[in-house]
Amino acid sequence: MSGWMQHLIVAPILLPLAVSGLLLAFDERRRTLKRLVSLATVAALVGIAVMLLWLVTDGFGLDAASAPRAYLLGNWPAPFGIVLVADRLSVLMLLLTSVLGFTALFYAIARWDRSGPRFHVLFLLLLAGINGAFLTGDIFNLFVFFEVLLAASYGLVLHGSGIERTSASLHYIAINIATSLLFLIGVAMIYAATGTLNMADLAERIPEVPSEDLAILQGGAAILGTAFLVKSGIWPLSFWLSRTYAAAAPPVAALFAIMTKVGIYVILRLTSLLFGNASGGVAGFADSWLIWAGLATMVYGTIGILSARTLSRIAGHYILVSSGTLLAAIGIGGHAVTAALLFYLVSSTLAVGALYLIIEPVGRNVEEEDKTPRILEPVFDDEYTGALEEDEDETGIVIPGTIAILGGGFIFCTLLLSGLPPLSGFIAKFAIIDALFGPAVITPTSWLLIAIIICSGLATLIGLTRAGIDLLWTPAEDSPPRLSVIEVAPIGLLLAACLALMVCAGPIFLYMETTAVALGDRSAYIEAVRHAPRAGEAGP
C-alpha cells in the first residue's frame, strides 16, 4: 500500500461529500448535469469499493488471512487522532451500499428526483454518512457520521412533500434526535470509564477496567447499544419504521433498507471488538438481550407482515424481520453463524431494495387517484417546482407486457424474501439454520430461532402472495401501468445481483467465513490501528 492507494480509504467519504457540495452550486434547472454528475459519482463509489476489496483481500484472495488497513486522518497517530479502518466487513458493507445506492439513484432518475429540490445533494450526503459510519474506527466520529446520514435522511424522507410525509418525518426526526442524545450519553459514560473513544484502544483497555467501574462501562455500552437498536428497528422501539419507510419516496425507501443495517453493523462490530471473549468482566454481557429482543422483533415483524394491507407496509415489516434475525444471530454468535448472517444481510438488503423499487410501478394503476397528491404545492417559497408541472409524457415508452415484467420481478422478489429455493434468500436462511445445528448441544433458543425463521418465511410468502394476487392478477379496467426502461433496469440489476449471490455462493461464503474469523480475532484490528503508517514515513 503506497502512494495514492493509501488514500483510497478516505475516498468513499470525501468523494460524495465534495460532489454534493459542488452540486449545491448549480441551479435545479440543470437537471441533466446534476443527474450525470451524481450517477458518475455513485458509479465511481462502486469502483472504489471494489478496489478497496482488492486492497483488504490482497488481490481478491478470498480465504487468505489479510490485515485490516487503517488510515490516519490528519496524520495524527492513533489513538490521539481519528482513524478510518477498512477491513473485510466494512468493505463488504461499502460495496453493498454503493450497489444499492447506484440502483436507487438510477431508478430515481425516471421521475422521482423531480418531485422536490436538491434530491441529488441529499442522496450523496446520505451515502457519505453511511460510508463514514462503516469506515470509522472511533466511537465519537461514528456519532458525527450518524448525524450526517440522519440529517440527509431527514431531507430525503421529506422529499416530495405532502401531509403523510411531513407528519411521518416529524416523528422520525423527533425519535432520531432523542436517540442521538442516548448515543451521546453512552459515549460519555464509556469515556468516563475508560478514558478513550478509539475502538481499538477501547478493545485493549476494557479488560483492564477495574471492577468498580464496570457498572458505568456496562451502563454506557447498554445505552449506546439502545441507540443502535432503535436505528435497526428492534421491538419495541420500531413502531416508527414501517410508517416512515412507507411514506418515503420509493428510491429513498430502497436506500433506507441499508440504514437499519448500519445499526446492525455497529452492533456486530462493537460486540466482536469490545465485548468478545477476551474482554474480561464485560464479555458477552448483552448477548442474551440481543437474542430475546431479536426474537421478539421477528415475531412482531411476522405478525405485521400478515396484518399489513399495503405492499410498502409488508416491506417495512420484512425489514423488521430481517433485523430481528440478524440481531438474534449476532447474540448467538460463533464463526459459522456470523458468516451465515453476513450472507443473509447482503441477500435480504438487496432483495428488499428491489421490492421497494417494484412496489410503486405495481401499484401505479391501482391507486391512481392517490398518487396525484404526491405532487403538492411547495411548502416554502424557494422550492423549485417548475419540473413538476411538466407533462408526464417523457416518463418513457410503453413496453408491451409490462405486467409480465412486473409480475416476473415480483415473483422473483417473493421467492427471495420468503427464502424459497433456489434463490439466495434460501441459501442464506439454510446457512443460518445449518450453522445453528452446528454445535453438539443445540440450545432451546436456537430451536426457537429456527422455528421463527421458518414461520416468518411462511408469513412473508403468504403476505406477498396475497398482495400480488390483489395487484397483478385482478383484471384492471384501465390500461396497464406505464413503465420506462430506466425504472426496469435498476430492479433487474438488483435481482441480477441476487442471482449472482446464488450462483457464486461458494466463493462468497468463503469470503464471509474469513470475515467472521477475522471479526473473532481482534488482535489484527488493534495491531493495524496501532501501527498504521503515518504519511511521510515508511509503512510496516
Add this chain to the structure above:
Amino acid sequence: MEIVLALAIGILTASGLWLLFRPRTFQVILGLSLLSYAVNLFILAAGRLRTDAPPIVGKGAADPALYADPVPQALVLTAIVISFATTALLLVVLLASRGLTGTDHVDGEESDP
C-alpha cells in the same frame, strides 16, 4: 459543585422528558432542547470536574494533573453544533406540518375533539 451540577442535569432531564411526551410539537422541541443541554453537561462531567484548570497544554513537558481533560470539551462543542442544526431542521418540519395539517398536534390531528 458536584451536587449543583448533578441537580442541574437531573432537573433539565426531568423537565425535558416531561415536555417530550406532551402532545404539542412546540413542547416536544423545547423538551429535546432541554434534554440536549442536560446531555452536554453530562458529557462535560464525564471528563471529571475541575475548576481553574486550562484544557490546553502549553509548550514543553507539562504535568497532566494540572490540566482539565480537553476531549469532553471538544465533544460538547460538536454535540452543541449538531443538536442546534437538527433542532432548527425539526422547527422547519414543525412549521410545515402546522401549515399542511392546520394543527400543532404531533400526530397531525387532534386526539379528542
